[in-house]
Amino acid sequence: MTAGLDVSHVLAAQQTIAGHVSRTPLLASEPLSAAAGTPVHLKHEQLQITGAFKLRGATNALLNLSEAERERGVIAVSTGNHGRGLAHAARQLGLRAVICMSTLVPDNKIAAIRALGAEIHIAGASQDEAEQEATRLIEAEGLTYIPPFDHRDVIAGQGTIGLELVEDLPELATVIVPLSGGGLLGGIALAVRAARPDAQIIGVTMKRGAAMHASLQAGKPVPVTETRTLADSLGGGIGLDNRHTFALIRDLVDQVVLLEEDEIAEGIRHAYRKEGVVLEGAAAVTIAAVLSNAIRPAGPTALVLSGRNIDISTHHEIVGNSSP
Ligand SMILES: *Cc1c(COP(=O)(O)O)cnc(C)c1O
Numbered sequence: 001m002t003a004g005l006d007v008s009h010v011l012a013a014q015q016t017i018a019g020h021v022s023r024t025p026l027l028a029s030e031p032l033s034a035a036a037g038t039p040v041h042l043k044h045e046q047l048q049i050t051g052a053f054k055l056r057g058a059t060n061a062l063l064n065l066s067e068a069e070r071e072r073g074v075i076a077v078s079t080g081n082h083g084r085g086l087a088h089a090a091r092q093l094g095l096r097a098v099i100c101m102s103t104l105v106p107d108n109k110i111a112a113i114r115a116l117g118a119e120i121h122i123a124g125a126s127q128d129e130a131e132q133e134a135t136r137l138i139e140a141e142g143l144t145y146i147p148p149f150d151h152r153d154v155i156a157g158q159g160t161i162g163l164e165l166v167e168d169l170p171e172l173a174t175v176i177v178p179l180s181g182g183g184l185l186g187g188i189a190l191a192v193r194a195a196r197p198d199a200q201i202i203g204v205t206m207k208r209g210a211a212m213h214a215s216l217q218a219g220k221p222v223p224v225t226e227t228r229t230l231a232d233s234l235g236g237g238i239g240l241d242n243r244h245t246f247a248l249i250r251d252l253v254d255q256v257v258l259l260e261e262d263e264i265a266e267g268i269r270h271a272y273r274k275e276g277v278v279l280e281g282a283a284a285v286t287i288a289a290v291l292s293n294a295i296r297p298a299g300p301t302a303l304v305l306s307g308r309n310i311d312i313s314t315h316h317e318i319v320g321n322s323s324p
Helices: 007-017 030-036 054-063 067-072 081-093 107-115 127-141 152-168 183-195 211-218 245-252 261-274 281-291 312-320
Strands: 026-028 040-044 074-076 097-101 119-122 174-178 200-206 255-259 301-305
Touching: 007 054, 007 152, 007 183, 026 152, 030 040, 030 261, 030 281, 040 152, 054 081, 054 152, 074 081, 074 127, 081 097, 081 107, 097 107, 097 127, 107 119, 119 127, 152 183, 152 301, 174 183, 174 281, 183 200, 183 245, 200 211, 200 281, 211 245, 211 255, 255 261, 255 281, 261 281, 261 312, 281 301
Parallel strands: 040 301, 074 097, 097 119, 174 200, 174 301, 200 255
Antiparallel strands: 026 040
């Protein structure tokens, strides 16, 4: 039991979300196996409905609400993959979903979430002000707030990826996972530790604004300054009042690796040219960590590819450039 969670919560989530999310493939990568000198497999979670794994946690959280909570609906402050996942899951289950965002959010992002059937609530000139508006709506309308990572059902939902990894690769020895708030890595660690106690469990994130890494160093959650990064889905803090993910990562994860922007770009290029997949920067960090030798994986290894939602002109720019 770590942070009040264990593998039984992940197993329960697997039952709960079955039929609502895709079971994504784990495929061997010839080029990465050759580069690493050990068998490397890719978990193609970028193929998940909505283009990212966040649908798993959002679906599990919604299916665990009480009947009264379901009737009132849910709310989140996210213009990224969590907002998309929650909007899609809510529509599938026939729930009202409100997504709050600031006036700074570009039209294309608003349109993408509206197309998934969510109500958009635009308020305030910053993320903080959008959060204040969400707090007001929660009180006024009885909506339930669904956070992107620091929530038991969200973590358990993301952890179902770990169960699938061990089912598909029973001899799994190393697992490499993108890390931001730690819902994905924490959930996967719960599942993998239970089945493979000696596995190496490694998180990867960008050097710019690595909140979980800074917090582990400090021994408690600390704020970080946000900077632009190719791995934009890995930005943001872990919450100074973090309840679950900080302890999970601290207690279950062996190592956290930090990458430079040019290394992340190389991961995106490799994914496109050698593996034939479009990845966003946050997902390409696992490939980048192996290519750059930041990690030398031992034994059968799985890399989690977490999402594909990258601005397409940014992607063109990166894959069009020749490798250094
Ligand atoms: C949210 C997200 C992550 C990080 O997940 P955490 O649970 O916050 O660590 C990684 N990759 C993608 C594509 C994401 O959307």
